[in-house]
Amino acid sequence: MPTRSLAAVNVHIFRYKWHFLGGVLFVILSTLLTIFPAQLVRYSFDLVNEGIDLYHLFAGTQAQAGVYQLFGRNVLFYGMLIIGLALLRGIFLFFMRQTLIVMSRLIENDQKNQIFQHYQSLPLSFYRRHSTGDLMSRISEDVGRVRMYLGPGIMYFLQLVVLFILVVPLMLMVNVRLTLLTILPLPILSVTIFYINNLIEKKSDDIQRALASMTTFTQEAFSGIRVLKSFVRQQDSLEQFTVATNEYKDKSLSLNFVNSLFFPLIMFLVGISTVVTVWIGGQEVINGTITTGTIAEFIIYVNLLTWPVTALGWTSSLVQRAEASQARINEFLDEKTDIVSRRDVSQEIQGDIVFDHVSFTYPDTGIKALRDVSFRIKPGHTLAIIGNTGSGKSTVAALLCRLYDVTSGDIQVDGVDVRDYSLTSLREQIGYVPQDVFLFSDNIRNNINFGLNEPNEERMAQAARDADVYENIIRFPEGFDTKVGERGITLSGGQKQRVSIARALVKEPKILILDDSLSAVDTKTENAILDSLQRVMKNRTSLIISHRVSSVKLADQILVLDDGQIVQHGTHAALMAEADGLYRALYERQLQTEAVNE
Template identity: 65%
Template sequence: MKELKYLNKYLLKYKWLLLFGTLWVIISNIFQIVPAIIVRHSIDLVADNIRIFQAFKGTPQQQDYFKVFAFGILVYAALILLMAFLRGIFLYFVRQTLIVMSRYVEYDLKNEIFEHYQTLPLSFYRRNNTGDLMNRIAEDVGRVRMYLGPAIMYGLQLITLFMMLIPFMFSKSPELTLYALSPLPFLSLSIFLVNNKMERRSEQIQKSQSRLSTFVQEAFSGIRVLKSFNREQQSLSKFESETNIYRLQSLKLTKVQSLFFPLIMGLIGISTILTVYAGSVQVIQGNLTFGNIAEFIIYVNLLTWPVTSLGWTSSLVQRAEASQKRINEFLKIQTNIVSEKNLDREIQGKLEFKNVSFTYPDTGIKALKNISFSIQPGESLAIIGTTGSGKSTVSALVSRLYDVRDGEILIDGVPIADYDLHALRTQIGYVPQDVFLFSDTIYNNIGFGLKDPEEEKVIQAAKDADVYENIMGFPNGFSTRVGERGITLSGGQKQRVSIARAIVREPKILMLDDALSAVDTKTENTILNSLKRIMQGRTTIIISHRVSSAKLANRIVVLVDGHIVEEGTHDALIAAEGMYKDLFEKQGQLDEAEAKDYDQ
């Protein structure tokens, strides 16, 4: 239970629901115990008066006696119905407190986990797959809720019922109580063992279901590739294989489940037989009445479900313990990206890298090796390099998706770690290399970085990114909903919407990480012409492997394997006849060929 101690703060938060729930449980138990006493009195009433009734046979008094006799039975029946009605009311109160409490805790816990997820650094998401993160916030929290709701509710019912009923039963007849209760420990143990086996089978089914869901998701996401390579039949065969595994696991579970109710009914039958036998002996000896036998049979049935649920609730607690342990593992992880001084102010845009080296903590890859450069406010810098040269790492460090350990990054002469993280990022516009659009309207995707996006700003940003005409060509314009990850848009359209999303914030520092890789030369030139105006007055970093994008910048840095090998203006680097010139000439030839193909 040590992992579940983490939930005590929520139990304390909702202590009144827990206390009132316990009170309603006790009262509902009273209303299910009292009917057994009424049944005993009614049976004893019949047993004691049936001979008197028969003695008046053939006389007028028999009918009068029957009316009195029947009225007494009717009163008892009405009382039993009243007790059942009152118990139903208080059981409703039990669920409206304890189960509602579990839903509140589920809501709070999910929010806590999701909020914590968003504070963790990018390295955390590189180490953990998305499916596992979703599983902990959905399935694991669901299992914890089952502990906080049903397990606590049935546990309280069991404890309070035993505390109230067992002493009362012993006060009536210790011997009959022992006979009646003797099969119940075996019932609880049997249910526990069967339930554990069911849980293991269920785990196998869940794993099979997970594999099946993953396969189907990949098949639908990659349907274009699937059809292009004519692999539909092979995909169907693999799907049939996975579903067959799922079917076999489900059948195994069904076989175990078929033992559940026969086991319960069998042991209840044994307990009833023992109660009737021991009670009959006591009646013959004159120690008990027939009503006592009926009363004890009802008590046995009252105890059956709580005892049966003991095995089930034990399993719920075990599952919740395992799930909470998985949740706690993530909640204990703290981000290493923290603000040292929480500096919140408007930045001018001066950016300096001083002897910065960086190694990715999750992979051990050394991306940057002792690089230094500076950008004045309003200036632009292009970082050119081949794949794996460390270009994108620069943007990740400026956005503080990672923190440097070797060297220093300054903004306006202040160490970047001193700035409040939220305040810093709101003044940075970032266009990632891997474009991600949300399953929402184009308007909301562009205005994503604004709290209350203004229509004029969104439209202007779309025009600046040269995507306005494309948007207006859609039937619903800016209200067009893009599919999952923007699948309904072309690669170039997605990239331009991403650019619009960055510039609509009017950032002080704008970073374009290979933002034009998915557009053709003509569209690239159109966007670059728009960017000339956008870049004015703000610090801009253009990260690209295409030299054409770098020509806009005041200065150009060439990265190779994490080192700066060349630095200067476009003209100066061309005159130096180094690596930059080679890239410029090679890409110039490719652009010419592309332009000819476009004209044709």
């Protein structure tokens, strides 16, 4: 039953082998307890016929009352026995689901954890190639489809196999002709279910896509309601939404039509088997080859086989979908990160940073971000990198944190190549404030303490003061326990940046990287933050990346990048002395912009 792609889950099945083997045992026991009552029903029917005949045979005699009592006791005995076996079968069915279905849930949990852990090990280039929606679907929808194969798929397939192995020989032993004619419609039923189920699944996928499109449109409309109102596009938006809802409605009605045919078709094919059993069985009874009890037994067998055979078409569809989903999961799990430590060096960093003829090309886009860049930051010093948008400033920070590896050249920290450091050791000692601020949907306290294994209230408060956001936070009704909402939506742009700076400072890192982290604050707040950072930067290697000249005044040295190359390098005074230099041009342009804004 498993295919090549699904062979990847065998390791999980082996981990829970006792659940699997227990499930097989309970499938066999529950099936045996399904078959025995059918035979008891045959004995009961035959007993009733014989009892009625005997009762009439002894009519008018004293023995008739004894026959009646004996007949009643036997019927009661068989009835109680059938009820007892049904209860016992129910217990085994419970344990069957508690083993096989629980096994599938445990494997689903393990797979989700495995995929999530693997996601986190992959480099940033992986996330630039794949959308968030695709990543989410593989860890939720695809894993769910694999679980359906591991749980219901395997369970119903085992039931079918065991039933056929046990029931069909019993039926053949009673009457070959009746058996063959009775089970003849069942393969047709299975094939029909397979094709109808595939059609249902396809239409369900279409509905999900239509729903996702409608949901996305609605979310964007609500998020951008101010834009909609200001451009007076409400009617146009309503018309587009109506188109989306009509598409969803049409697809839903189409699925409902197929579902409406599904169960009547099953009942029709099952009914054919029942009619054949009664018709052919009746002829055999007339011929004296079988009894009426045998017809009742066969009808029970047909009904027993109907659901597993029906499920065979369904489980075949499940296997197909699980195979496709597991292939998508395997595609991600087979991707390996090339950001691994060569020597696993773990040591305390002093902060002597050297870029030696570093060039870098983004692997997914082919954009050459840095070209033969060389510089050094001495321990405890501050270097500023400034330049126009797209000049390669942020790439320097990404390479130093080893989010990417250099294409050529090398980067050393304290004389050790960053590729030789343990990734955990290197990144734990770097405080990185990224250009794109991201806050988690949690309270401010947990966002600031995110990088600490053991939260410290005193360090958290001091980090907030150094980032000039402490006064803002304590003015909130819930202070540091204020929820910031999705991606920090309840905070202003400047507040989000300052909370992000506090998150980096609370680690008390050996190397501090500020990647355009003051772009959303005004000049007054920027000066207050920079004044606070003077204490933090003292005796700490710092890298300030910005497109604003005003943000780099604390730097000992300034690098000017243009199109991935260093075009100027020196102090503020030295760079301003170069009349035709890019730094001076940026400075004068920003002065003019500030004058206009005032």
